[in-house]
Amino acid sequence: MSGKTVLINGKGIYERNKKLLKYFRNWQLWIMLIPALLYVIIFHYIPIYGIQLAFRDYKFNAGFTGGDWAGLKYFKQYFNSPMFWPTLRNTFVIASTSIVFGFPAPIFLALVINQIVNQRRKRILQTTVYLPYFISTVVLVSLINIFLSPSNGIVSELLMKLHLIDKNTNLLGEPKAFVPVYVISGIWQTCGWNSIIYLAALSSVDRQLYDASRIDGANRWQIVWHVEIPAILPTIIILLILNMGNILSVGFEKTFLMQNSLNKGVSEVISTYVFNVGVKSSQFSFGSAVGLFNTVVNFVFLVLANTIAKKTSDFSII
Amino acid sequence: MEKAKGKNSADFSEIIFSVVVILSSIIAFIVVAYPIYFILIASISDANLVHQGQVTLLPKKVNLYGYNQIFNDPRIWIGYRNTIFYTFAGTFLNLVVTLPAAYTLSRKDFKHRRIIMSIFVFTMFFNGGMIPTYLLVKNLGLVDTPWIMVIMGAVNVYNLIIVRTYFETSVPVELYEAAVLDGCSHFRHFFTIVLPLSKAVISVIFLYYMVGHWNDFFNGLLYINSDSLQPLQVVLRNILLANEAFKGGVASGAGSGMGSYAQRYADQVKFAVIIVSTLPVVCIYPFIQKYFEVGVMIGAIKG
Numbered sequence: 001m002s003g004k005t006v007l008i009n010g011k012g013i014y015e016r017n018k019k020l021l022k023y024f025r026n027w028q029l030w031i032m033l034i035p036a037l038l039y040v041i042i043f044h045y046i047p048i049y050g051i052q053l054a055f056r057d058y059k060f061n062a063g064f065t066g067g068d069w070a071g072l073k074y075f076k077q078y079f080n081s082p083m084f085w086p087t088l089r090n091t092f093v094i095a096s097t098s099i100v101f102g103f104p105a106p107i108f109l110a111l112v113i114n115q116i117v118n119q120r121r122k123r124i125l126q127t128t129v130y131l132p133y134f135i136s137t138v139v140l141v142s143l144i145n146i147f148l149s150p151s152n153g154i155v156s157e158l159l160m161k162l163h164l165i166d167k168n169t170n171l172l173g174e175p176k177a178f179v180p181v182y183v184i185s186g187i188w189q190t191c192g193w194n195s196i197i198y199l200a201a202l203s204s205v206d207r208q209l210y211d212a213s214r215i216d217g218a219n220r221w222q223i224v225w226h227v228e229i230p231a232i233l234p235t236i237i238i239l240l241i242l243n244m245g246n247i248l249s250v251g252f253e254k255t256f257l258m259q260n261s262l263n264k265g266v267s268e269v270i271s272t273y274v275f276n277v278g279v280k281s282s283q284f285s286f287g288s289a290v291g292l293f294n295t296v297v298n299f300v301f302l303v304l305a306n307t308i309a310k311k312t313s314d315f316s317i318i
Numbered sequence: 319m320e321k322a323k324g325k326n327s328a329d330f331s332e333i334i335f336s337v338v339v340i341l342s343s344i345i346a347f348i349v350v351a352y353p354i355y356f357i358l359i360a361s362i363s364d365a366n367l368v369h370q371g372q373v374t375l376l377p378k379k380v381n382l383y384g385y386n387q388i389f390n391d392p393r394i395w396i397g398y399r400n401t402i403f404y405t406f407a408g409t410f411l412n413l414v415v416t417l418p419a420a421y422t423l424s425r426k427d428f429k430h431r432r433i434i435m436s437i438f439v440f441t442m443f444f445n446g447g448m449i450p451t452y453l454l455v456k457n458l459g460l461v462d463t464p465w466i467m468v469i470m471g472a473v474n475v476y477n478l479i480i481v482r483t484y485f486e487t488s489v490p491v492e493l494y495e496a497a498v499l500d501g502c503s504h505f506r507h508f509f510t511i512v513l514p515l516s517k518a519v520i521s522v523i524f525l526y527y528m529v530g531h532w533n534d535f536f537n538g539l540l541y542i543n544s545d546s547l548q549p550l551q552v553v554l555r556n557i558l559l560a561n562e563a564f565k566g567g568v569a570s571g572a573g574s575g576m577g578s579y580a581q582r583y584a585d586q587v588k589f590a591v592i593i594v595s596t597l598p599v600v601c602i603y604p605f606i607q608k609y610f611e612v613g614v615m616i617g618a619i620k621g
Contacts, residue, residue, distance in 0.1 A: 026428070026429075028503060028504040028505055029421075029422040029425060029428050029504055030422070031418075032418030032419060032421055032422045032504070032505075032508070033418070033419050033422040033423070033434065035414070035415045035418070035419070035472075036415050036416065036418075036419030036438075036472075036473045036478065037419070037434065037437070039415060039469075039472045039473045040437065040438055040441055040473060040475075042454075043451070043454070043469075043470070043472075044441040044445060044446070045441075046446075046454055047445065047446025047447070047450040047451040047454050048444065048445065048446045048450075049446075050446050050450030050451075050453060050454060051446050051447070051450055053449070053450060053453070063457070064450065064453035064454055064456070064457050108342075109342075109346060112339055112342045112343055112346070113343070115335075115339040116339070116343060121343075124347075125343055125346065125347055126607075127604065127607060128347055128350050128351050129346055129347075129350050130603075130607065130610065131350065131354070131600065131603070132350060132354075134529050134533075134596075134599045134600065134603055135533075135596055135599075136532070136533035136535065136551055136554075136595070136596070137533065137535060137551075138533075138535050138551045138554045138555045138558065138559065139554065139558075139592050139595065139596055141558075141559060142554070142558040142559060142588065142592060143353055143357070143592070145558075145559065146357075146585075146588070146589075147353060152369055152370075152371060154356070154371075157371065188349065188350065192346075192350065196610055196611060196614045197614050199611070200611050200614065219331050219332055219335070220331075220332055220335040221331060221335055252536060253535050253536055256539075257535075257555065257559060271448070274447070274448050274449065275448060275540075278448060278449045278452075279448070279449070279452060279540065284449050284453060287448070287449040288447060288449040288450055291447030291448055291449055291450075292447060294447075295444060295445060295447055298443075299443055299444055302443055
């Protein structure tokens with residue numbers, strides 16, 4: 001459209017110049033695009049091309065796409081290995097528990113923050129609860145280790161005093177405690193940040209709706225239930241569906257850092273397994289196959305989630 | 319009579335509502351703020367008192383032992399120096415690559431925008447995975463060089479979409495049309511009109527990218543072998559989690575006698591390390607906080 005604006009002026013006399021000009025303008029657009037495009041081609045598409053390694057035997061001198069074709073050998077090796085079910089189960093359990101408990105928390109927090117009338121207090125609370133999002137995973141896991149330490153961790157001592165855990169329970173080594181610790185610390189870190197989107201949705205609620213409900217005699221519970229929750233319901237549904245797409249993706253860093261010899265039975269997820277067998281033990285083909293399996297399952301879940309999102313709410317990400 | 323009763327129960331439910339809101343806010347505040355506050359006071363208190371659980375609200379026997387130890391440990395400073403370089407160079411590269419690309423993709427008169435956008439978006443959902451990427455970096459000869467720490471993640475597609483959407487929706491189209499009539503090139507339009515109007519979104523992705531580099535552990539773990547090139551987070555992990563000995567004390571796990579004595583002092587160093595490593599990010603964040611909502615909302619509109 002904007003290209004035509006130029007044409008109106010010149011009325012076709014400078015047709016050739018205009019073509020040149022247009023070409024030149026496009027050329028500038030390409031220049032601005034090329035660095036980013038080059039980056040994704042080199043660092044994303046070449047590795048995708050390199051996935052064929054999962055179907056070939058890795059040879060040191062045969063380049064990064066591998067040597068002879070091996071068919072599905074490495075996939076079979078993974079499916080038949082004793083680590084297949086544990087890694088799949090652990091990944092699924094950690095991710096789904098995170099969604100079940102981590103998803104409602106920011107909704108509740110946003111509703112609470114939204115009720116605070118005093119602007120200064122509201123700001124202070126918001127600033128505080130957003131903060132953990134910026135703490136690095138290494139520091140987060142150290143905090144977990146400090147507060148859950150069986151010898152003098154504050155949280156351990158508190159739970160022991162409340163008789164919620166036995167004395168001498170080591171929350172860091174106890175396999176049963178791994179998923180709760182992972183999920184609760186995840187909520188601690190991201191709940192505030194994730195509430196921003198709901199707060200934004202809440203702030204767009206028409207003030208007249210509040211006044212009208214007040215006049216109709218609604219109390220504050222009823223306003224939350226009949227005005228505020230309906231206002232954020234579309235956001236809730238969309239985010240819930242999108243979260244479903246992540247059912248088999250667990251952050252590598254946190255799991256890797258929280259892993260120790262005592263909890264490995266429940267903490268070895270697909271991504272940490274890929275790192276351990278692929279990078280550490282240099283089984284490149286096998287590691288690629290396991291990684292590809294994870295990517296494909298995730299991709300399928302995501303496409304499914306996206307299709308559902310599209311059908312139910314005219315919203316999609318792909 | 320009936321009416322009065324109704325009013326009473328209404329008052330009662332309003333009171334419960336207020337109580338729930340106030341209690342929830344206070345609990346949320348304490349649960350988030352206290353651990354951070356505790357680390358802060360524990361880092362300057364006597365290690366023995368911290369270990370006995372006597373330091374809860376105020377620091378006791380204030381001393382800077384932990385911080386002194388850090389100042390005397392070269393590993394932290396090497397990590398700090400490396401991460402500062404990776405963060406500055408990396409964030410600079412991020413912005414230089416992302417902003418112009420977002421501009422091109424925001425132009426409706428750019429013919430190929432749809433197909434190129436889908437080339438970018440596809441990488442959000444499908445990737446080669448850890449091993450092929452690692453082997454590529456190895457083949458490029460970038461393993462164990464500082465450059466991989468700068469280049470990796472040069473474009474974050476999520477951020478690219480945020481900026482593109484902002485350019486599309488918040489920079490008036492009329493400005494572009496007027497600029498075209500004046501014969502203004504894309505370069506000039508981008509630098510003199512679009513960028514100055516986009517401070518909010520630039521601040522947001524600047525923060526995202528910067529924090530991403532500062533907190534990056536994975537790339538250091540995967541691609542860097544030399545101690546002299548390790549980013550701060552890997553150094554932190556060695557000190558905080560792998561329990562490597564600090565220069566001043568022997569951190570040998572919860573042993574007895576001499577060992578556990580040293581452990582207490584090692585803990586104090588840990589508290590100080592946590593503060594020192596997190597401080598820069600925490601200092602920048604309040605200045606950009608007012609833009610968070612902008613960033614998150616744009617990201618959500620078309621994520």
